[in-house]
Amino acid sequence: MADISSPTTKVVDAPRRQRGQIMLFVTTQPMGSAGLIVIMIMMIAGIFAESVAPHDPVTMNYMAMLAPPTLEHPFGTDAYGRDVLSRIIYGARTALVIGLVSSFLGSSVGALIGVASAYFGGKTDMAIQRLIDILLSFPIIILAMVMVAILGRNLWLGIDINLVLAIAIPIIPKVARVTRSAALSIRELPYIDAARTAGFSHARIVLRHMLPNVMAPYLILLTAFIAQAILLEASLSFLGLGVTEPTPAWGLMLSGNNADFYREAPWLVLFPGLAISLAVFAFNLFGDSLRDFLDPKFKA
Amino acid sequence: MRSGLLSAVSLIFGLAALSPTAATASEPQAGGTLTYAVLGEPSTYDCHAAVSFQELHYLAPHYSLLLRFNSENYPELEGDLAENWEVSDDGLVYTFHIRKGVTFHDGTPLTAADIKSTYDRIRNPPEGVVSVRQALYDDIETIETPDNHTVVMTLSQPNAGMLSNFASPWNCVYAAAKLEDDQRFPVENILGTGPFRFVEHASGAHWEGSRFDEYYHPDMPYLDGFRGIVMTNSALVNALSGNQVQAEFRGLAPADAERVKEARGDEVEFIEGGWLAFFFITFNTEEPPFDDVRVRQALTMAIDRWGGIEPMSRITFLQHVGGLTRPGSAMSLSDEELESLPGFARDMEAAREEAKRLLQEAGIENLSFTLTNRSTPPFVPLGLFLIDQWRQIGVSVEHRQLDTAQWATSRLSGAFEVLIDSAGEWNDDPSVQLNRFLSHDKFPANTSRAIDRKVDELYEKQKREVDPERRAELVNELESHLLTEAYSSPGFWGGRNVALASEVKGWNALPSHMVNQDLRSVWLDK
Numbered sequence: 001m002a003d004i005s006s007p008t009t010k011v012v013d014a015p016r017r018q019r020g021q022i023m024l025f026v027t028t029q030p031m032g033s034a035g036l037i038v039i040m041i042m043m044i045a046g047i048f049a050e051s052v053a054p055h056d057p058v059t060m061n062y063m064a065m066l067a068p069p070t071l072e073h074p075f076g077t078d079a080y081g082r083d084v085l086s087r088i089i090y091g092a093r094t095a096l097v098i099g100l101v102s103s104f105l106g107s108s109v110g111a112l113i114g115v116a117s118a119y120f121g122g123k124t125d126m127a128i129q130r131l132i133d134i135l136l137s138f139p140i141i142i143l144a145m146v147m148v149a150i151l152g153r154n155l156w157l158g159i160d161i162n163l164v165l166a167i168a169i170p171i172i173p174k175v176a177r178v179t180r181s182a183a184l185s186i187r188e189l190p191y192i193d194a195a196r197t198a199g200f201s202h203a204r205i206v207l208r209h210m211l212p213n214v215m216a217p218y219l220i221l222l223t224a225f226i227a228q229a230i231l232l233e234a235s236l237s238f239l240g241l242g243v244t245e246p247t248p249a250w251g252l253m254l255s256g257n258n259a260d261f262y263r264e265a266p267w268l269v270l271f272p273g274l275a276i277s278l279a280v281f282a283f284n285l286f287g288d289s290l291r292d293f294l295d296p297k298f299k300a
Numbered sequence: 301m302r303s304g305l306l307s308a309v310s311l312i313f314g315l316a317a318l319s320p321t322a323a324t325a326s327e328p329q330a331g332g333t334l335t336y337a338v339l340g341e342p343s344t345y346d347c348h349a350a351v352s353f354q355e356l357h358y359l360a361p362h363y364s365l366l367l368r369f370n371s372e373n374y375p376e377l378e379g380d381l382a383e384n385w386e387v388s389d390d391g392l393v394y395t396f397h398i399r400k401g402v403t404f405h406d407g408t409p410l411t412a413a414d415i416k417s418t419y420d421r422i423r424n425p426p427e428g429v430v431s432v433r434q435a436l437y438d439d440i441e442t443i444e445t446p447d448n449h450t451v452v453m454t455l456s457q458p459n460a461g462m463l464s465n466f467a468s469p470w471n472c473v474y475a476a477a478k479l480e481d482d483q484r485f486p487v488e489n490i491l492g493t494g495p496f497r498f499v500e501h502a503s504g505a506h507w508e509g510s511r512f513d514e515y516y517h518p519d520m521p522y523l524d525g526f527r528g529i530v531m532t533n534s535a536l537v538n539a540l541s542g543n544q545v546q547a548e549f550r551g552l553a554p555a556d557a558e559r560v561k562e563a564r565g566d567e568v569e570f571i572e573g574g575w576l577a578f579f580f581i582t583f584n585t586e587e588p589p590f591d592d593v594r595v596r597q598a599l600t601m602a603i604d605r606w607g608g609i610e611p612m613s614r615i616t617f618l619q620h621v622g623g624l625t626r627p628g629s630a631m632s633l634s635d636e637e638l639e640s641l642p643g644f645a646r647d648m649e650a651a652r653e654e655a656k657r658l659l660q661e662a663g664i665e666n667l668s669f670t671l672t673n674r675s676t677p678p679f680v681p682l683g684l685f686l687i688d689q690w691r692q693i694g695v696s697v698e699h700r701q702l703d704t705a706q707w708a709t710s711r712l713s714g715a716f717e718v719l720i721d722s723a724g725e726w727n728d729d730p731s732v733q734l735n736r737f738l739s740h741d742k743f744p745a746n747t748s749r750a751i752d753r754k755v756d757e758l759y760e761k762q763k764r765e766v767d768p769e770r771r772a773e774l775v776n777e778l779e780s781h782l783l784t785e786a787y788s789s790p791g792f793w794g795g796r797n798v799a800l801a802s803e804v805k806g807w808n809a810l811p812s813h814m815v816n817q818d819l820r821s822v823w824l825d826k
Contacts, residue, residue: 060688062611079615080684155698240675244701246684257615257681260555263562 025293032289038282046093055083057090057248066265076267079257084267088275090248095279098243099230102164106171106229107222113172114179115210118187119202128176135173143170144232148241163242167232171225178221182214220291227283234276250276328522328806332824336547337531337539341504346487347472348422349430353550353813356469358507358528360817362405363472363492364516366396366415366451367463371808371816375630375728377467381410381493382451391458391766394466398449402516404475405497412445417476419443419453426483436465436732458766461729469726469814495521495820504530515820522806522823540568546801546824550813551575553617553677557797569802575794576626576811577724579618579682582788585750587717590669594662596786598655599718600643602693607648608685609792616678619795624737624779626811627793629728630768631775641783643790655693668696672716675701679720682791686720711747720791721747726814730775731763737782748787755782 026033045052055073061081069076075084117128135143147166154162186192187210195205234251236242243249245256253272262269340354347359367385370376379385382396402410423440425431441456455462472492478485485491490498493516496509507528511521529545537556539545541563552560560568581600583590590596605621612618621644625632638644645651659667673683680701687697697718702710710716725732739756740749758781762774783789798809806821 058688058691060685062608065611065614079681080688081611153700240701244675244699245680246687246699257555257677260553260615260677263559 029289035282035285042092049090053086053089055086057087058246075271087248091250094249095230098233099226102167102229103225106168107175110172110175111179114176115183118180118183132173140170179214216294223287227280328823334526337536337545361496361819363494367467374810392455394453396451411448412451413476415451416443417479418473461731520820551796571798571809573809575796577794579722579791582719582721582747594658597642598658600786600789601651601655603689604648618792620793622793631772669717670698672719674707726812750787
């Protein structure tokens with residue numbers, strides 16, 4: 001009979017259990033798995049862009065301006081003779097970095113605010129919720145545009161920190177509202193009363209005892225908002241408020257000179273448009289499947 | 301014999317058939333209203349304070365000038381309100397004989413006093429009046445009106461460009477009586493002697509004018525009226541494509557022109573020509589390392605202008621390589637002369653090697669800087685082109701794109717390292733064209749903030765030189781010095797491509813989109 005309390009057994013069992021969970025996800029959520037594969041491909045392309053991309057994304061080639069798709073340039077070239085495929089591959093890096101960081105930041109701050117709001121209740125809860133109501137009354141793109149206008153640009157390691165913040169801020173109220181609902185029921189559970197009775201600080205109760213218990217909705221929102229953040233980054237770049245040329249970014253590839261020449265060179269907007277759609281679709285599929293997989297209500 | 305007879309008969313019938321049509325087509329027809337688009341709204345009604353075509357394309361049809369550029373033979377001057385004029389041998393006294401029988405739109409007759417009041421307002425604006433180009437008229441010492449139809453302007457010293465300054469499209473002639481009551485009258489009212497009366501300005505929508513029947517020219521204007529529509533660029537392309545407007549007089553970018561051509565075919569005519577507008581790089585000479593001429597020269601040498609113009613002209617309205625004066629204008633440097641100056645070499649491999657050597661000599665390794673740019677075409681494509689060129693000598697550039705207001709603020713305050721700037725003038729005269737490069741303490745709008753007394757000295761000399769040949773030599777020397785010092789370095793010069801509905805006749809595209817906009821000779825071939 002195995003000693004289930006033995007540490008050796010635990011070490012062996014944990015990865016086995018994780019593998020089992022992954023296999024269960026793959027078998028029960030085929031659409032989500034397909035989304036995950038696309039996301040993985042995007043990540044690999046983004047991380048190893050230097051090796052994967054056939055050309056430098058910013059090098060101009062005036063001998064090959066607006067060239068149609070060929071073997072050398074499978075997605076054609078843009079108005080400056082830059083390889084569209086390479087710019088899409090490097091653009092994945094921009095989309096993923098901004099999408100992941102913004103979504104993580106917005107979802108994490110939102111979850112913290114939502115849980116704290118539920119835990120304290122009363123006037124604190126009411127004040128926070130009214131503030132969230134105000135933020136929710138703005139369409140997400142308008143709020144992001146206002147943030148970009150207020151914050152300006154602030155580059156750090158090639159990433160526009162203020163753009164990340166501008167995308168993260170509209171995510172905060174949405175996540176806060178959902179996690180608050182989950183935290184409201186947790187607040188009433190006996191172990192929270194026990195923690196209070198034991199004299200634990202508010203911070204400890206919120207961070208150690210409540211926050212981990214809203215992890216399922218948090219993860220679902222995090223993946224869902226990655227898609228939103230990618231779309232928002234593309235929209236802001238398209239409007240000239242996000243990433244700027246010559247940085248490869250999908251939204252940016254749909255604007256400027258490319259937009260001027262889309263009639264004679266439709267590949268200029270076709271492929272970046274497809275990349276945005278595919279990425280958003282993949283994250284949405286994965287997010288939905290993750291929700292179905294993690295949420296006990298959906299399991300039932 | 302029969303063949304000869306047939307040929308003769310054919311020729312006679314052919315001529316008979318062609319001649320009346322040709323005559324009808326070339327003879328102006330009266331009537332009709334011209335509808336044209338303007339990309340923007342006027343910020344003032346006062347020509348003397350205005351700075352943009354966004355004002356002039358609405359205002360010009362209402363006013364007359366003292367002299368005007370001959371639209372058939374630019375840059376020759378012809379009289380507008382001045383029937384003729386004389387300049388004294390020493391170049392100091394200008395005598396203008398003013399047309400008789402000219403009236404303002406309210407019926408009051410124009411006299412020499414109106415010219416004097418107008419030019420007094422321009423050269424010495426009273427408090428509360430803005431006169432943007434006041435400095436061009438600093439040399440006028442006195443303005444006298446010996447009789448009702450003679451104006452005598454006396455200069456304190458000769459000024460080679462002064463005569464063309466009297467043809468400035470901004471110098472709308474106002475009524476002295478109105479100015480006497482209120483010098484700010486033209487800021488909110490329109491009263492001129494031009495070919496069209498003012499009818500209405502609906503802010504954000506349109507501007508209307510109607511034919512002034514008492515205009516001094518017996519036949520002109522040909523149109524019954526005009527209607528200027530306020531538009532954005534995207535709306536303009538759709539409006540031209542859909543025949544909702546008949547013209548836009550500034551010019552279209554190649555992609556936009558292509559769309560209009562595709563939509564309208566032969567129903568639209570494109571008038572192309574050079575443009576007195578150029579886009580240039582300015583180095584902030586107060587910011588190291590751009591205070592070092594070797595760094596500035598290295599950066600300008602890295603740019604393949606001759607190779608870059610063809611691709612740039614495909615995606616923008618940038619069409620020509622040139623120095624600091626319009627290529628092909630009377631006093632510009634020839635291509636051969638430019639090729640000997642930094643930044644214009646044909647052998648780019650050698651030029652880039654020399655650029656790298658200069659950077660090394662200046663002790664600069666891995667140079668990186670921020671290029672401040674305006675977020676509109678053709679600034680962005682030009683910025684991308686430059687970044688790519690500089691990358692080829694190992695220089696890395698961050699592209700800071702700002703909206704027009706932020707860009708203008710950075711430009712004037714010196715909050716930049718390297719900036720893409722532009723200049724669009726109304727006159728090829730070097731005194732107008734090159735004054736922006738005078739030392740910063742003499743001309744605060746010099747964005748490079750350089751102080752160079754040789755520039756000031758050469759500029760002053762050419763301005764005072766009345767012999768055209770000697771003046772050209774001085775201008776060439778000044779331009780060569782400026783290009784060698786590279787405080788500001790040319791990018792490319794623009795080309796105009798104006799779309800007109802095929803029924804619009806009698807209009808020529810001159811190098812400046814500020815001149816020839818009074819519409820007096822425009823007619824509609826119905």
